[in-house]
Amino acid sequence: MSDRAYIDRVREATDIVEVVGEVVALKRQGRDYAALCPFHQEKTPSFTVSPSKQIFHCFGCGVGGDVFTFAMRYDNLDFPAALEQLAKRAGIPPERPPTPHDRRVADERDRLREVCDLTQRCFRHWLTAGDGRGLAYARGRGLDDAVIERFGIGYAPPAGTALVRALAAKGVEPPEAAAAGVVAVGEDGRAYDRFRDRLTFPITDPEGRVVAFGGRALGEAKAKYLNSPETRLFRKGETLFGLHLSQNEIRRRNETVVVEGYMDAVALHAAGFGHTVAVLGTALTRAHVRRLKRYSRRIHLLFDGDAAGVRAAVRCLEVTVNEGVRVVVTVLPPGEDPDSLCRGQGAEAMAACLEAPTPLFEFAVAELVKRAGGRDLSSRLNALHELLPVARSLGDVAERHLFVTHVADAFQLPVGQVEAALAGGAAPRRRPVAPPAAGGALTEAAYGVVWFLTEHPESFAFLKAHRVDRDLETGPLHDLLTEVLASESLSTDHLASLLHAAPEISGELARRVLKEYAHLPDPIATFNDWVRALRRHHLRWEESEARRRLMEAEASSDRTRLRRELERLKVLRQEIASLPTLIWEGAEKK
Ligand SMILES: [Zn+2]
Numbered sequence: 001m002s003d004r005a006y007i008d009r010v011r012e013a014t015d016i017v018e019v020v021g022e023v024v025a026l027k028r029q030g031r032d033y034a035a036l037c038p039f040h041q042e043k044t045p046s047f048t049v050s051p052s053k054q055i056f057h058c059f060g061c062g063v064g065g066d067v068f069t070f071a072m073r074y075d076n077l078d079f080p081a082a083l084e085q086l087a088k089r090a091g092i093p094p095e096r097p098p099t100p101h102d103r104r105v106a107d108e109r110d111r112l113r114e115v116c117d118l119t120q121r122c123f124r125h126w127l128t129a130g131d132g133r134g135l136a137y138a139r140g141r142g143l144d145d146a147v148i149e150r151f152g153i154g155y156a157p158p159a160g161t162a163l164v165r166a167l168a169a170k171g172v173e174p175p176e177a178a179a180a181g182v183v184a185v186g187e188d189g190r191a192y193d194r195f196r197d198r199l200t201f202p203i204t205d206p207e208g209r210v211v212a213f214g215g216r217a218l219g220e221a222k223a224k225y226l227n228s229p230e231t232r233l234f235r236k237g238e239t240l241f242g243l244h245l246s247q248n249e250i251r252r253r254n255e256t257v258v259v260e261g262y263m264d265a266v267a268l269h270a271a272g273f274g275h276t277v278a279v280l281g282t283a284l285t286r287a288h289v290r291r292l293k294r295y296s297r298r299i300h301l302l303f304d305g306d307a308a309g310v311r312a313a314v315r316c317l318e319v320t321v322n323e324g325v326r327v328v329v330t331v332l333p334p335g336e337d338p339d340s341l342c343r344g345q346g347a348e349a350m351a352a353c354l355e356a357p358t359p360l361f362e363f364a365v366a367e368l369v370k371r372a373g374g375r376d377l378s379s380r381l382n383a384l385h386e387l388l389p390v391a392r393s394l395g396d397v398a399e400r401h402l403f404v405t406h407v408a409d410a411f412q413l414p415v416g417q418v419e420a421a422l423a424g425g426a427a428p429r430r431r432p433v434a435p436p437a438a439g440g441a442l443t444e445a446a447y448g449v450v451w452f453l454t455e456h457p458e459s460f461a462f463l464k465a466h467r468v469d470r471d472l473e474t475g476p477l478h479d480l481l482t483e484v485l486a487s488e489s490l491s492t493d494h495l496a497s498l499l500h501a502a503p504e505i506s507g508e509l510a511r512r513v514l515k516e517y518a519h520l521p522d523p524i525a526t527f528n529d530w531v532r533a534l535r536r537h538h539l540r541w542e543e544s545e546a547r548r549r550l551m552e553a554e555a556s557s558d559r560t561r562l563r564r565e566l567e568r569l570k571v572l573r574q575e576i577a578s579l580p581t582l583i584w585e586g587a588e589k590k
Helices: 004-012 016-021 067-074 079-089 100-128 133-140 145-151 162-169 174-179 243-253 262-270 286-292 310-320 338-354 360-372 377-385 388-393 397-411 415-423 440-455 457-465 476-486 492-501 503-515 523-556 559-577
Strands: 027-029 032-035 047-050 055-058 154-156 183-185 191-193 198-204 210-217 225-227 256-259 276-278 298-303 326-331
Touching: 004 067, 004 079, 016 032, 016 047, 016 055, 016 067, 027 523, 067 079, 079 100, 100 133, 100 154, 100 162, 100 174, 100 198, 100 210, 133 154, 133 198, 145 262, 162 174, 162 183, 162 191, 174 183, 174 191, 198 262, 210 262, 243 276, 256 262, 256 286, 262 276, 262 338, 286 310, 298 310, 298 338, 310 326, 310 360, 310 388, 326 360, 360 377, 360 397, 377 397, 377 415, 388 397, 388 415, 397 415, 397 523, 440 457, 440 476, 440 492, 440 503, 440 523, 457 476, 476 492, 476 503, 492 503, 523 559
Parallel strands: 256 276, 256 298, 298 326
Antiparallel strands: 027 032, 032 047, 047 055, 154 198, 183 191, 198 210, 210 225
16 A cells, blocks of 8 residues: 555645646635536536535535545546656655555556657667668658657668567567557567558657657558557547647647647647647547646647548537537648648648637537538438537536527527427437435425325416426426426326326325325415425526526626626526515415
């Protein structure tokens, strides 16, 4: 085990609010902070961070713990790695004697890094060795020596076993080299170089340590681009090419440009766009986004003229939704990629292209509209369906509203139709926005209201007028009351059949009737208490939502939005204040 005193030292030097706040948008809520949970999809914040207790907890998915737990979960680390990361962050040198297991894992990783390092040195050597074929090619691609140096670009010769032999001479046997991903072992058990006759690009971790390689074929290889396979050091979905070289520039410009290949990233750096990174043979992932937002919350996707499209755009929407990042898109002219554009037309043309990006959401909608081609209603509705999962996961009510109006406009559909599509569909039905569970008293009130309705059908109009179903927690009881109140008038048969179809509700009702309701001294007064309790809970929750939106509006300094949110909050507070007057007087005398 790790040394307790050392762990405590790191803990004391670390503020959980700062650590969490770097990756999650926290809102002050009384003494604590609230946020949308980064560990499960949710629309209302149930994730809380307590500065006084230095812990976090999610009431939605139950995850919780101290700052170490958070780092382990968020960055997918084991405890020693989380401790190391936080110690480094706090500027505390490693001190604790590692366990044999720690040591073995660390040794293995160190050894793989060593192999990658040795490989990098070989590739660098071969770039200028022999006939200088690699260097000549690199220069022919417009890469000057400074860029070649900066990125550590190298060359893998065509021989087939040059690296196998070079590594063996340094004491690295093929199995180890294969574990590092630079050598492959064939079915016949023979080892050969993974990269042959290729320009090589070292792929590094954010600290700049080489963890893998990319290779651009010089000749007519089957695959123009080739990457190392995933290893213990290298995960494509979490790694961004060039990030360690771009970090400062990303912070300075407060934006990251993301391209699809390392040649493109290198070309952009060479042209003066030092805030560029590249994905490595995958689409952008949520892990990428979370990595990037430590440096800047604005992501600028740069698509090739012909590689853009609906799928890429929608996929990017899916991984950036609720991450609190602003994502914009630039599509290059047809037939161009960043490399060709920078070399063919120069940095100024590139800068001009980057000047007027489209917000990702608008871009995705426009692409879908383009594909639907203004055809009949059903094909437009079909196109719309690709966006619905994204819309459903939008955490912010205002954002969802914006989505609906924008989409309705773009697809020339009535707002109601978009809302209906959003509410229906194959995905789980979006419930009317409902407050989080609050336990016993509310369940009590909800059952009470349903029972009262069976006894006093004349209270139907009152319940319907005040939409009491909205105030219930989501669940079978809520669904039942929603369905009942959706009718024009109460059918007792309908209510009875619904109760019959939900034995768990009717069973519980029966129990409560026997134990409680049969003995109520003043059922009507109690009914009014129940209704007000439900209403109050819902309004309080709406009020907290409104306060959250107000803070967002304040942060965005959008005055129109700010005024609108203030107005909403005022209306809500009036409603809360007038709650005592919410009274059902009983049936009018017939
Ligand atoms: Zn959660």
